[in-house]
Amino acid sequence: MAAATPLSLRAYVWRHRRRIVTGFALVLASVGIHVGMPFITRYAVDALREGAVPPLVIAGYAGAYLLAALAMAICGVHMRQILLALGHQVEYEIRRDVFNHLTRMDAYFYQRERTGDLMTKMTSDLTAVREFVGQGLFQGARTAIGFVLAFGIMFALNVRLAAVMLLLLPAISVLFFFLIRVLRVRYEASQEQFSRISNFSQESFAGIRTLRGYAIEARQQARFGLLNQEYIKLQMGLSRVERPLWPTMVLLFGLGVVAILWVGGRQVVAGDLTIGQFVQFSQYLFILQWPMLALGWTINLLQRGRASWQRIATILEADPRIADHQDTDHRITEVHGDIRFERVRLTMGATPVLHDIQLHIPAGQTLGITGPTGSGKTLLASLLARLLDPTQGRVTIGGCDLRQIPLDVLRQHVGVAPQEAFLFSDTLANNIGFGLAEPDAEKIFAAAQLAELHPDIETFPDQFDTWLGERGVTLSGGQRQRTAISRALARDPAILILDDVFSAIDTQTEAAIQARLRPVLQDRTTLIISHRVSSLRHADRIIVLQNGCITQSGTHAELVQQPGYYRELDEVQRLEARLEGEA
């Protein structure tokens, strides 16, 4: 799959060369008919000039004209369907490949890249590439073929008149190319001011309490007014270039009409040109009108499309650091045994966050991890699921370095219920059964029951089929956490990580979950990260992490005897419980 992803836009287009050839043939036919039609008008006008033509003859010319237009239209429909659709096909393929590539990228990549930037590349840049391919090929071919054919005929008919046209028409293209370029610069300047306005309002609305508390709304309005005045100025600057665009075009083609009148008219008077030929020439002026304008536009389109493609390509060129590689042992299909952290160090950027972690978790045991915010608890757990790799040292399961285990096998056996559970806009059942290869109602129900989620589910409009997220039910913090727990349990993992998943759950419910979990935890290795003594006390062993180091280790009974972080935590929580008890 990865090998099939081309890294150049040309390769994406080249795949469809057959369609392009067909499309170009249709363009040739359509343009060919279009430049042929003025011959019909010419003969018709000349016939009328002779006088006393039977109406049937003229009607014949008219019919021929209409038939030619029909033939051209049929070609026109198909050439558009083939070439414009090609742009959408290529857009589809690129979007598919980029997304598939994104699913392979690791935590490092997502820390580096902002979602907004990725979205821009997948939306407006992709649109620019589509226009580049679809419109670029279509308009480019049409302009080139139209230009060559129309001028070929004009030169064959009348060199002088054709030469005048040749002076005038390309000049229009050049003029438009530059006008559109100035337009873009000014457009971007005004867009920048627009985003300033939008940032300013965003900040004003988010900071409304401060504005109101200091009674400075009036001044904020005045500043908003100034930003808008600047915006008007830029918009008017844009208008000065944009507004004359169409009038200029009309004027220039008016000049073309006059040029034909003067040069061609003289020849008609002199008898060198028939009136029909005169009319024929004026028609070429209008046949070429759109292609000449489109040329300036198309070139800008091509430039923009290329720049956009380069931005999209940066995603495709990025390689994940965490992936299977040549050292991966694909014979491994099971993960079990003791977990060992061997002199593990981890740095994020230049900051060391875990120092020399030495840890042994025997298979089937439960380890409690606690410590102040930012001490590295979640990072420690992330190493186990290989969201991150240690900077130094290694993590092993059953004596096997995690980096040798195929990534999908490892993750199949490690169940993580994270701190901030990410729930998808989908049904509750699908969120719980997220990690199951096949949706299994029984497993989902059992997992929900283990996490004490079923009493809540009964109150939901569609029970397990309730849609979550913006367009459905918004879960409370505790419900989210319990969903995360059931999601991890549904996979029946050999190693279970519960990362601070009880913080928003009240103590009674927590006790109930703990009671249900006890038999389940017996036959698997479990890491429980928590700030609550109640979640930790039944663990086989508890470690305290402070500033990336393990500072304390022991059972609950041992740790409450030692002075230190854990004992403090225990005392505060007992006091809190007493206060609550009185409430």
Next chain:
Amino acid sequence: MIKEPEQDVAGKLFDPYLTRRLLRYARPYRWWLAACIALILGMALIQSYLPVLIQHAIDRFLLNEDGSLDTAARVAGLTRIGWQYIAWAVLAFAIRYAQSYGMAWIAEHIIFNMRADIFAKILRLPLSYLDRHPVGRLMTRVTSDVDAMQKMVSDGLVGLIADAFVLLAIMGFMWHLSPQLALTLFAVFPLLMAVMGWINWNTRRAHRRVRHKQSALNAHLQEMITGMLTLQLFNREPQAQAEFDRRNQELRGGWLETVRWISYFFPSMEVLNALSIALVFSVGGWLLWQDADTVTIGVIVAFMAYVRDFFRPLEDLSEKSTVFQSAMASSERIFQLLDEPEVLYDPPQPVALDPFRGAVDFDRVWFAYNSEDWVLKDLSFSIAPGEAVAIVGATGAGKTSIISLINRFYDVQRGQVRVDGHDVRAYRQADLRRRIGVVIQDPFIFSGSIASNIDLHQPDIAREQVVAAARYVNAHRFIEALPDGYDTPLQERGISLSTGQKQLLALARALVQDPDILLILDEATANVDTESELLIQDALQRLMRGRTSICIAHRLSTIRGVKRILVMRHGELVEEGSHQELISREGYYRRLYELLAHQPV
């Protein structure tokens, strides 16, 4: 069925009520608008007159059927008509430019006023409204909704008038040149309109569907990117790829549908154009055969030009109706916002606040954010001018609401909150709040410099005052150490401050206003190092000196520093007294105090 995202709801093409409200914004510019419309009329006439010139040139000088002119006179005539043509064309250009530039100017100014109104309105809306509506949605009102209106005013409205004028003028000149030929074409125009309208309608519908699919796909993609690591942890990559591919294909299908209609659009335009020209020839030829006087070759050529001009407004129509629809939908949302009740109004005859002493009384106050869910229950207490009071209690005891009531972010349901003996509702909100300084632990930092975050852009506060305030609250030292001192930019492109530094900044911000009443929200915060903690405590003590101060306290130093402590529990006042008194009472306060003493700093 999935609900449509709001920007995709297709509006009506025209709504008289909304239009009337819109026109109110246009009223100040009505004469400019009238001038622009007059220009459009002139432009339409000139533009449609040009083919008549060509007809004249052909019949009189090129063909000269009656042979009345010699060659030299014919060439001279051609030259003269050429110059006339250029003169008219240049004039049309000037008018077209002036008119469209003028319209852009008018539109920008109308929109300027509208945007200012919306912004001011949002700043006045009750906090409960703002809590319910995400900031992003509100931003859309001042940005893209207003933008849609602007497009309609500058292009849609005038474009429509211009198109109508051009069509009428063309029809008029056609009639003038040859009533018979004109009538023939008028007879087929309804057919043209019908065909184009049908294709237009389908194209627009296809476009709307694509927009829905595109925004659904974008939302899905955004969700996938945000949840990517979760996805990977559960080995869901294959399913995610399959699902994305399904949606991606659906979008492609939507696009192919629009391509289909677009591919019909221009070719059918060309066929209808050809049909009209074929009619002109057949009927023109027949008329010539019947009677050479009714039409001439020049007239036929002029009609060919008219047919071409007649189609252009029709081509634009689809774009215009889109502009109109989205503008109507936007204006509906805008006016809905502008009509939102403000809840907290200033009294018609506000009480003056001079001189101000700073007494605060709660008189049997009942307060709830949601109907009967009481946060404060029958709360009464009095604070004398200059007195410092600490309020303590567990989370959810209603402490924060006290602050929101004093500076009237909300109104009480029963009872009264009085400042200086008058109900807070008797003052103008701005007057009241100007006297009150609120210090919060996690203050809102605006993008801008350190200095502007202290003086909040008030022009009457000199730099010296800013520095003095910062010095007084111990913020000067860290500010001086920043790369550009007081001019160091904050937010987005600037540096970010530590929690302790932000708190000191908040103190300076409050002090520089020299408030008479100080409300301090001293919530428990993590991540403040010991040194900053000491600086903050010291600054707080100094700030409270000589001011009526109400401190929602968590710091023991603050609590011990005040003479009177109010102990709150579940919205009620349960104990009151000095620290010593309360400790010796061995009540609720004592246990609260023990808990606070254990909080790790």
